[in-house]
Amino acid sequence: MSKTVDIHVHHVTRVEGHGNIRVRATDGVIEKLEWQVPEAPRFFEAMVRGRKYEDIQTVVSRICGICSVTHSLAAIKAIENAMDIPISTQTDRLRILTHYGEQLESHILHVGYLVTPDLLGQKSVVPLVGSHPDVVNVVIDLHRLGNLMMEKLAGRKTHPVRLVPGGFAMLPTAHDLRQLKGELVAAVPKLEALAEVVANLAGGVPHFSRETEFVALVNAPTYPFYHGDVGTTDSDEIVSVLDFENVVNEYVVAHSTAKWSKWHRDSYMVGALARFNLNADYLAPLAKKTASALGLEQGCCNPYMNSVAQVVESVQVVERSIELIDEILTAGIEYQRPEAIIQAGCGAAAVEAPRGILFHRYEFDENGICVRANISIPTNQNHANIQKDFEEMVPQIIDQDQDHIRQQMEMLVRAYDPCISCSTHYLDVEFV
Amino acid sequence: MAKPRIAIFDLACCEGCQLQIVNMEDELVQLLTLVNPVEWREAMSDQSSNYDIAIIEGSVTRSADEMRVRDIRIRAKYVIALGACAMQGGVNKLKNNFSLQEVKKEVYGYAADQAQFDTFRTKALAEVIKVDFEVPGCPIEASELAHVIKCLLTGRRPKLAEHPVCVECKMKGNCCRYEYDEVCLGPITRAGCDARCPSNGFWCFGCRGILPDANMDAAREAAALHGKSFAVLQSKLELFGSE
Ligand code: SF4
Ligand code: SF4
Ligand code: SF4
Numbered sequence: 011m012s013k014t015v016d017i018h019v020h021h022v023t024r025v026e027g028h029g030n031i032r033v034r035a036t037d038g039v040i041e042k043l044e045w046q047v048p049e050a051p052r053f054f055e056a057m058v059r060g061r062k063y064e065d066i067q068t069v070v071s072r073i074c075g076i077c078s079v080t081h082s083l084a085a086i087k088a089i090e091n092a093m094d095i096p097i098s099t100q101t102d103r104l105r106i107l108t109h110y111g112e113q114l115e116s117h118i119l120h121v122g123y124l125v126t127p128d129l130l131g132q133k134s135v136v137p138l139v140g141s142h143p144d145v146v147n148v149v150i151d152l153h154r155l156g157n158l159m160m161e162k163l164a165g166r167k168t169h170p171v172r173l174v175p176g177g178f179a180m181l182p183t184a185h186d187l188r189q190l191k192g193e194l195v196a197a198v199p200k201l202e203a204l205a206e207v208v209a210n211l212a213g214g215v216p217h218f219s220r221e222t223e224f225v226a227l228v229n230a231p232t233y234p235f236y237h238g239d240v241g242t243t244d245s246d247e248i249v250s251v252l253d254f255e256n257v258v259n260e261y262v263v264a265h266s267t268a269k270w271s272k273w274h275r276d277s278y279m280v281g282a283l284a285r286f287n288l289n290a291d292y293l294a295p296l297a298k299k300t301a302s303a304l305g306l307e308q309g310c311c312n313p314y315m316n317s318v319a320q321v322v323e324s325v326q327v328v329e330r331s332i333e334l335i336d337e338i339l340t341a342g343i344e345y346q347r348p349e350a351i352i353q354a355g356c357g358a359a360a361v362e363a364p365r366g367i368l369f370h371r372y373e374f375d376e377n378g379i380c381v382r383a384n385i386s387i388p389t390n391q392n393h394a395n396i397q398k399d400f401e402e403m404v405p406q407i408i409d410q411d412q413d414h415i416r417q418q419m420e421m422l423v424r425a426y427d428p429c430i431s432c433s434t435h436y437l438d439v440e441f442v
Numbered sequence: 443m444a445k446p447r448i449a450i451f452d453l454a455c456c457e458g459c460q461l462q463i464v465n466m467e468d469e470l471v472q473l474l475t476l477v478n479p480v481e482w483r484e485a486m487s488d489q490s491s492n493y494d495i496a497i498i499e500g501s502v503t504r505s506a507d508e509m510r511v512r513d514i515r516i517r518a519k520y521v522i523a524l525g526a527c528a529m530q531g532g533v534n535k536l537k538n539n540f541s542l543q544e545v546k547k548e549v550y551g552y553a554a555d556q557a558q559f560d561t562f563r564t565k566a567l568a569e570v571i572k573v574d575f576e577v578p579g580c581p582i583e584a585s586e587l588a589h590v591i592k593c594l595l596t597g598r599r600p601k602l603a604e605h606p607v608c609v610e611c612k613m614k615g616n617c618c619r620y621e622y623d624e625v626c627l628g629p630i631t632r633a634g635c636d637a638r639c640p641s642n643g644f645w646c647f648g649c650r651g652i653l654p655d656a657n658m659d660a661a662r663e664a665a666a667l668h669g670k671s672f673a674v675l676q677s678k679l680e681l682f683g684s685e
Contacts, residue, residue, distance in 0.1 A: 053537050056537065056540055057533065057534075057536035057537055057539075058536075059540075060539065061536075061677070061681075062677065065647070065677075065678070065681060068647055068681065069533050069536065069681060072456045072458070072532070072533045072580065073456060074456050074457075074458075075456040075457045075458025075459070075460070075461045075581065076457070076458075076461060078456070078458065119464065123464065139474075150467045150468065153465075153467065154467055157465055165638070165639075165641075165642030165643075165644070166581075166638065166642075167461075167462070167465055168458045168461050168462065168465075168581045169458060169580065169581055171638065171639050171642040171643075171644045172642050172643060172644065174644070178643075179642060179643035179644040180642050180643030180644075
């Protein structure tokens with residue numbers, strides 16, 4: 011009797027946005043294997059045309075609820091680049107701090123709420139409330155802290171209000187910052203507890219490796235999320251963010267509403283693992299220690315380890331935030347009104363979203379009206395790599411039962427922490 | 443009564459409103475003791491076929507979505523429109539300023555005509571199906587959603603604020619954005635957010651939608667008084683799907 015594998019996951023669950031997986035195989039011969047992205051396209055690049063520069067970050071923030079600070083910052087940096095708007099050291103530090111808040115919130119949400127249920131054999135975080143209350147409480151506390159940082163610094167948890175070209179529409183008080191610092195210091199042992207839980211579950215992380223290209227911001231000697239140019243593990247060259255189109259090389263595939271990318275080879279990966287592989291030397295001490303405790307080493311090519319790299323980065327941003335608050339408080343907070351002199355120009359910027367490098371470019375006319383925009387989001391840059399992972403992994407496990415194959419594939423997609431709403435939505439495994 | 447079956451769905455949107463549900467954390471855990479979540483793609487693997495309350499986030503932008511929401515309507519006792527995208531179309535309505543061919547070309551270039559880019563003019567949920575309750579905002583205020591659900595559980599009718607953001611703004615003692623030579627939509631926008639943006643040094647951009655009986659003439663005059671044209675006001679109004 012011939013064995014048929016027929017998988018169709020329509021809208022993979024526990025990811026942001028919509029994606030489908032389709033597999034068809036007879037007697038171990040794969041006939042169809044596709045990662046599809048049917049998210050409703052949203053056309054932001056067209057939507058911002060004709061809008062005034064001061065409204066851009068408000069609109070593009072809505073590309074993605076979970077990376078809204080990153081999208082706002084990328085837009086603001088690109089606008090400042092286009093119009094030569096100077097910013098102060100204070101603004102720079104406060105933006106980085108706000109951005110750390112989003113990294114923490116998003117990483118904890120992903121690892122705690124979306125990935126851990128897989129590792130504990132559950133379909134959602136809800137049953138864990140009863141079975142693992144201590145884990146759930148740590149996750150809730152850390153997630154809330156990331157949100158608190160954004161709320162105190164940017165005026166709201168999702169879709170920042172205070173981040174504007176030229177600086178901050180309103181500044182936090184020294185009291186706010188001291189309060190945040192207290193919470194951050196208290197979060198360190200919670201992060202250690204979370205790392206321990208993850209270390210115990212690490213055995214459940216599938217063993218799969220595929221050599222690929224990793225791409226992230228580099229800015230030696232720091233572990234950058236906000237500054238830097240584009241680095242790759244495939245060469246020593248560092249590309250200016252102003253030339254980002256030469257990195258992303260976008261193309262359209264038939265089964266996807268999202269655009270795909272490739273650079274030195276057929277696909278590349280962005281995200282926490284890429285950042286780690288390029289910049290691990292510059293991690294703060296506790297983050298470094300956490301990485302080795304979790305068995306994460308530079309050069310790791312197991313995409314499932316992206317979630318582990320997110321835990322390491324959660325430690326990194328908390329450690330750096332504590333230092334950064336000290337720097338800001340020592341310098342003293344000075345009232346500065348954001349100013350911009352409107353002029354025509356074209357500008358680009360890159361910022362690391364929790365799920366990988368994000369590029370924005372805008373062109374403005376002399377009235378500050380946007381005439382052209384180009385946005386390359388991290389999830390789109392990962393699509394080709396997900397497909398290539400499938401092509402290598404599925405033949406290795408095609409003899410196993412269909413549910414297992416399906417689960418491994420869904421977990422792989424989830425490991426990338428895709429945010430398909432940006433790409434404009436995905437996840438459906440279809441075994442047809 | 444058995445615990446009401448709740449399902450959450452997302453159409454074209456940023457999923458930021460769902461994120462506010464996750465952000466309820468403790469309160470969410472409590473709420474979960476009162477309701478039975480049967481489908482929520484972003485957070486669980488289960489799927490279901492009927493629900494007492496269907497919460498829909500996002501705008502309708504293609505025929506597949508239109509069929510999907512009609513189907514949800516048939517299966518649900520109550521439908522709640524979650525957030526600006528569902529309630530008035532939100533930022534997605536900006537697309538309607540251009541021809542569909544133009545937006546497709548802008549984003550996908552030579553491949554614009556491929557079938558997967560099927561898209562039509564952005565519609566708010568109520569343009570397609572009957573909506574029972576609305577939770578405004580971009581994103582929603584989580585407390586407001588909790589309030590709506592609690593009302594439904596106790597058989598009361600939830601009510602939205604009928605006064606403008608300015609009222610809340612003045613109560614908070616903010617300095618008016620017009621004094622900073624900026625344009626603010628506070629005078630015509632539905633309150634309920636505690637004047638969040640003006641309280642954070644930024645103008646109100648109308649994310650909660652324009653009040654049904656908004657005094658547009660007064661808004662126009664206020665803008666004119668500060669040397670702002672109606673066109674500037676109009677351009678801000680368009681941002682979140684109000685006209
Ligand atoms: S209303 Fe705003 S926050 Fe909610 S889904 Fe739409 S864009 Fe996102
Ligand atoms: S800032 Fe806006 S909301 Fe506040 S009083 Fe002025 S116009 Fe009204
Ligand atoms: S102030 Fe205006 S834009 Fe801001 S949250 Fe309230 S209604 Fe929305």
